[in-house]
Amino acid sequence: GLSRGGAGMEAAAAPSRDARGRAASHPRGRGEKSPRKVYMDYNATTPLEPEVIQAMTEAMREAWGNPSSPYPDIIDTARENIAKMIGGRPQDIIFTSGGTESNNLVIHSAVKHFHQTRPSKGSPAELSSPLDGAAPHLVTCTVEHDSIRLPLEHLVQEQVAAVTFVPVSKVNGQVEVEDILAAVRPATCLVTIMLANNETGVIMPISDISQRIKALNQKRAASRLPVILLHTDAAQALGKRRVDVEDLGVDFLTIVGHKFYGPRIGALYVRGLGELTPLYPMLFGGGQERNFRPGTENTPMIAGLGKAAELVTRNCEAYEAHMRDVRDYLEERLAAEFDKQRIHLNSQFPGTERLPNTCNFSIRGPQLQGRAVLAQCRTLLASVGAACHSDHVDRPSPVLLSCGIPFDVARNALRLSVGRSTTRAEVDLVVQDLKQAVARLEGQA
Ligand SMILES: Cc1ncc(COP(=O)(O)O)c(C=O)c1O
Numbered sequence: 001g002l003s004r005g006g007a008g009m010e011a012a013a014a015p016s017r018d019a020r021g022r023a024a025s026h027p028r029g030r031g032e033k034s035p036r037k038v039y040m041d042y043n044a045t046t047p048l049e050p051e052v053i054q055a056m057t058e059a060m061r062e063a064w065g066n067p068s069s070p071y072p073d074i075i076d077t078a079r080e081n082i083a084k085m086i087g088g089r090p091q092d093i094i095f096t097s098g099g100t101e102s103n104n105l106v107i108h109s110a111v112k113h114f115h116q117t118r119p120s121k122g123s124p125a126e127l128s129s130p131l132d133g134a135a136p137h138l139v140t141c142t143v144e145h146d147s148i149r150l151p152l153e154h155l156v157q158e159q160v161a162a163v164t165f166v167p168v169s170k171v172n173g174q175v176e177v178e179d180i181l182a183a184v185r186p187a188t189c190l191v192t193i194m195l196a197n198n199e200t201g202v203i204m205p206i207s208d209i210s211q212r213i214k215a216l217n218q219k220r221a222a223s224r225l226p227v228i229l230l231h232t233d234a235a236q237a238l239g240k241r242r243v244d245v246e247d248l249g250v251d252f253l254t255i256v257g258h259k260f261y262g263p264r265i266g267a268l269y270v271r272g273l274g275e276l277t278p279l280y281p282m283l284f285g286g287g288q289e290r291n292f293r294p295g296t297e298n299t300p301m302i303a304g305l306g307k308a309a310e311l312v313t314r315n316c317e318a319y320e321a322h323m324r325d326v327r328d329y330l331e332e333r334l335a336a337e338f339d340k341q342r343i344h345l346n347s348q349f350p351g352t353e354r355l356p357n358t359c360n361f362s363i364r365g366p367q368l369q370g371r372a373v374l375a376q377c378r379t380l381l382a383s384v385g386a387a388c389h390s391d392h393v394d395r396p397s398p399v400l401l402s403c404g405i406p407f408d409v410a411r412n413a414l415r416l417s418v419g420r421s422t423t424r425a426e427v428d429l430v431v432q433d434l435k436q437a438v439a440r441l442e443g444q445a
């Protein structure tokens with residue numbers, strides 16, 4: 001049956017509600033025999049905040065008409081709230097279908113702009129150009145999300161552009177500013193580096209990169225070289241730490257709703273859209289979003305994204321403090337419950353900032369591959385990420401390996417990421433679950 005046990009059991013097993021009584025999102029055990037689940041994969045996706053659902057529901061009921069009536073209000077308010085969340089101007093925000101589209105749009109735009117601003121082939125100006133017919137060049141790092149890596153690899157395959165994938169430091173998991181600068185060529189038109197990595201939580205030094213690129217751009221202008229635009233994918237950082245486009249000094253910033261308790265759409269910030277920073281649309285249609293991203297606006301989702309942004313602006317410090325407390329408690333409990341030598345924390349690099357909610361660790365042991373441990377877990381829902389796509393080879397994450405983590409440790413990696421309503425009680429359940437899983441794998445239970 002669907003009985004979930006008595007009230008006492010429900011309480012003991014109900015970290016699914018936080019202090020404010022909100023229902024949490026994680027799937028629950030259905031039958032009497034299946035234990036309750038604890039979701040610790042908030043870097044993959046988050047639930048919707050009730051206020052977000054409410055805003056979306058209202059918009060679905062009320063704002064179905066043409067963009068003349070209550071529509072623009074809803075869209076404008078959302079745009080303002082998203083701008084406020086990142087310290088930008090509302091007119092610099094474009095709504096998209098999500099992070100994948102935002103990232104692709106930036107890459108497309110940079111390449112297009114390179115060609116639009118080069119002298120035409122065979123013209124006298126072209127013959128004297130310092131670029132000498134070079135293809136556009138883009139710089140990124142080796143630990144980017146697939147929605148950056150794959151479009152760039154595609155451009156290389158199609159011989160449309162050249163790309164440098166800069167490895168991250170083995171010492172701290174960050175991309176080094178000097179390495180980015182060293183990768184720059186005369187034909188470089190875009191540097192794209194994520195703000196926070198989804199697997200390690202490591203924060204990349206975006207403001208340092210932007211300062212160096214700004215200085216470089218002044219010199220390049222004097223020698224008629226293309227300007228280098230700077231993009232950061234902030235998918236993993238928003239709602240977990242303060243994000244400010246002025247501090248970061250970026251030209252483009254990617255926003256992804258479902259990573260901060262919003263709906264599955266996104267937005268793109270473009271500094272001085274159309275004036276300071278070029279944006280070339282990928283789609284052509286009915287003129288919405290000032291032609292930069294046409295198509296009838298998805299008003300309910302936009303209303304939800306705006307509400308989610310408003311909550312982040314209002315509560316980010318509290319979210320961050322709570323997640324850090326629970327994550328640090330998790331790391332403390334892991335060290336206490338397992339022999340300390342057995343636990344390897346893969347993303348604690350001294351002196352390097354990381355997300356407050358992410359814990360990437362390995363339990364050392366020949367039978368303890370990440371996927372094997374998770375498969376034995378009865379409570380924990382988490383991710384072994386890139387380590388195991390669909391193939392059944394225990395191939396460790398390229399992200400981890402490129403961070404300099406030893407092969408056996410990389411193969412055993414698990415990533416737990418906590419959320420706004422994760423409790424210390426849930427952490428206790430998860431650590432016990434992991435202990436039992438390890439014992440079973442090692443044949444003691
Ligand atoms: C760093 C990063 N960028 C971009 C995305 C892509 O977002 P989406 O799949 O919603 O388009 C994700 C989420 O999967 C991500 O973690």
Ligand SMILES: *[C@@H]1O[C@H](CO)[C@@H](O)[C@H](O)[C@H]1NC(C)=O
Pocket residue numbers: 044144145146147198199383384385386387415
């Ligand atoms: C993080 O992003 C990478 C690149 O897109 C992806 O392959 C990987 O599965 C993600 N990791 C996790 C743990 O979700």
